[in-house]
Amino acid sequence: MSEGFDQVIAYHQRTKHQPQAMAPGPGGLDWSNQPDPFRSYEAATQIMLKRQGFFPPAREGSGEETQNELIRHSPLNMESLSQLFFESLAISGQKSLANSRWSLRVNPSSGNLHPTECYLIAGPVAALPPGVYHYAPKSHALELLAKMEEESWQALHLPGGTLLLVFSSIYWRESWKYGERAFRYSMLDVGHALAAVAVAAHCLGWQASLEDDPGTEDLTKLLGLEEQSRFSHYDLEEEHADVLLAIFTDGRRHQLSLHSSHLSQLKLQREPVRANILSLQHVPWTWIDLVSEAAKKPPTSYVYSASFSSPGTGRAQTDLASIYSRLLRLRRSAQVMDGRSSMPLPSFFAILRAAMPSAPPFGLLPWKPCVHPVIFVHRVEGLEKGLYIWLRDATQKEELKAAMLEDFVWERPSRTPQDLELYLLAQGDSRLAAKETSCRQDIASDGCFAAAMLSQFEEPLQKYGPWYYSRLFWECGMIGQAFYLAGEAAGFQGCGIGCFFDDIVHRMLGLSGWKYQDMYHFTSGRALPDPRLIDLPAYD
Ligand SMILES: Cc1cc2nc3c(=O)[nH]c(=O)nc-3n(C[C@H](O)[C@H](O)[C@H](O)COP(=O)(O)O)c2cc1C
Numbered sequence: 001m002s003e004g005f006d007q008v009i010a011y012h013q014r015t016k017h018q019p020q021a022m023a024p025g026p027g028g029l030d031w032s033n034q035p036d037p038f039r040s041y042e043a044a045t046q047i048m049l050k051r052q053g054f055f056p057p058a059r060e061g062s063g064e065e066t067q068n069e070l071i072r073h074s075p076l077n078m079e080s081l082s083q084l085f086f087e088s089l090a091i092s093g094q095k096s097l098a099n100s101r102w103s104l105r106v107n108p109s110s111g112n113l114h115p116t117e118c119y120l121i122a123g124p125v126a127a128l129p130p131g132v133y134h135y136a137p138k139s140h141a142l143e144l145l146a147k148m149e150e151e152s153w154q155a156l157h158l159p160g161g162t163l164l165l166v167f168s169s170i171y172w173r174e175s176w177k178y179g180e181r182a183f184r185y186s187m188l189d190v191g192h193a194l195a196a197v198a199v200a201a202h203c204l205g206w207q208a209s210l211e212d213d214p215g216t217e218d219l220t221k222l223l224g225l226e227e228q229s230r231f232s233h234y235d236l237e238e239e240h241a242d243v244l245l246a247i248f249t250d251g252r253r254h255q256l257s258l259h260s261s262h263l264s265q266l267k268l269q270r271e272p273v274r275a276n277i278l279s280l281q282h283v284p285w286t287w288i289d290l291v292s293e294a295a296k297k298p299p300t301s302y303v304y305s306a307s308f309s310s311p312g313t314g315r316a317q318t319d320l321a322s323i324y325s326r327l328l329r330l331r332r333s334a335q336v337m338d339g340r341s342s343m344p345l346p347s348f349f350a351i352l353r354a355a356m357p358s359a360p361p362f363g364l365l366p367w368k369p370c371v372h373p374v375i376f377v378h379r380v381e382g383l384e385k386g387l388y389i390w391l392r393d394a395t396q397k398e399e400l401k402a403a404m405l406e407d408f409v410w411e412r413p414s415r416t417p418q419d420l421e422l423y424l425l426a427q428g429d430s431r432l433a434a435k436e437t438s439c440r441q442d443i444a445s446d447g448c449f450a451a452a453m454l455s456q457f458e459e460p461l462q463k464y465g466p467w468y469y470s471r472l473f474w475e476c477g478m479i480g481q482a483f484y485l486a487g488e489a490a491g492f493q494g495c496g497i498g499c500f501f502d503d504i505v506h507r508m509l510g511l512s513g514w515k516y517q518d519m520y521h522f523t524s525g526r527a528l529p530d531p532r533l534i535d536l537p538a539y540d
Pocket of ligand 1: 104105106107108109110111112185188189192331332333334335441443495496497498499
């Protein structure tokens with residue numbers, strides 16, 4: 001096995017929280033060095049985007065019947081481009097308590113630390129010249145980093161109106177608080193951001209597709225992240241390119257062949273910009289550097305054999321877009337669950353269905369599903385309390401069954417719709433198990449259900465390479481985002497749970513070795529508001 005593979009395994013093992021020993025962390029919070037959650041490029045030309053969502057705030061979440069009012073195909077212009085960002089990565093609110101005030105965004109983030117940055121590469125859009133731009137959520141603006149020769153963009157032969165988005169991560173924002181486990185959190189956050197953008201695109205009648213042929217270095221160069229002169233703290237606040245997303249604004253799904261060599265042909269003229277300093281001092285986390293290096297993706301060509309499942313365009317998808325378009329900016333993480341509400345069965349099924357591989361955000365993934373939520377059902381009407389598994393790919397059932405405890409019953413609950421591969425594993429009250437395995441957090445036991453996202457691990461890493469490690473987290477993050485949104489649509493709230501005791505879950509399920517790993521937790525239920533917090537508008 002390659003050195004990179006061993007490094008990924010070693011990192012994953014040493015960053016498991018155990019009840020007696022948490023993964024290596026900073027041991028306290030150095031508030032004077034908290035990294036700025038907002039990157040900005042000083043001296044960059046700023047193109048202000050419109051601070052306007054799909055609906056005026058008064059009608060967000062109103063549920064008024066305006067079917068298809070929005071969910072027609074939107075043409076690409078500055079309004080729709082502004083909406084794409086405003087409904088996915090912008091600030092969506094501020095909270096204040098005593099003398100402190102903080103902003104929250106449309107996309108969630110572990111610890112609200114927001115390691116994910118987003119860049120736009122686009123040909124001319126109305127008055128926007130072709131170029132590479134950084135999206136700045138704080139001002140909801142695009143910052144011009146490089147002008148692009150239009151002919152070189154045209155030479156890519158992309159379908160008219162295609163936008164390219166590149167996501168990157170600043171691990172230091174997470175490691176400041178979470179230490180070594182921060183690489184995992186950063187990758188989960190990328191998954192949430194990918195889904196957030198893809199859902200907003202879907203609401204505009206657009207399609208998203210993850211273009212995974214280029215390698216990490218190609219994306220780094222495209223963004224200019226390797227240019228040391230752009231960063232005052234280059235080594236310490238290094239930003240790592242993650243993934244390229246194509247958005248087809250003609251509303252059709254295209255199969256691109258966007259290779260590494262195509263990106264390098266883009267003729268860019270860099271602007272003399274300088275990234276802001278995020279914090280004055282830094283704590284090095286060697287293992288994050290090691291795993292990040294090991295998980296760098298080389299350029300590949302058509303590496304995935306699975307053909308993508310294009311998301312449906314039928315009535316169900318239109319309805320979903322119509323519902324989501326009102327609530328994307330209203331999503332919030334639950335901090336405390338009420339511990340008593342129960343969830344109607346149709347709502348539970350709707351939440352699962354939102355994370356099916358054929359549901360809108362998942363159409364962007366070019367690989368076969370690897371992640372299957374194990375579900376602790378606490379209070380879902382018409383469903384026995386107990387431990388369940390929901391298979392997002394039915395073909396993996398026998399393998400999973402063989403790997404897990406023999407005692408599991410693998411019974412399909414009687415009212416389960418045919419298209420949901422949901423199985424009861426063991427009946428009983430699983431609240432304590434959910435809480436204990438989620439670092440003893442009450443939100444895991446006080447919701448209506450909690451989930452542990454079980455992922456295929458060793459096999460895909462061997463098949464594709466250690467770079468696939470990040471992708472497993474992206475898939476988990478996307479499932480989390482779908483759970484958040486579908487939960488809100490059903491009148492419930494969710495919360496991602498990055499703190500969990502990995503190996504306790506494995507033991508509970510009878511799993512050993514590296515075939516499967518638990519990679520993310522989630523809880524869904526009725527949240528209790530915190531009366532001490534004051535809500536403030538997103539932008540002053
Ligand atoms: C990957 C990830 C892991 C998280 N882990 C936890 C957790 O273990 N416990 C918790 O209470 N909240 C957790 N959260 C919720 C965040 O704290 C929350 O997203 C953040 O404070 C921003 O609030 P918002 O989601 O309302 O925008 C997690 C969120 C994400 C995306």
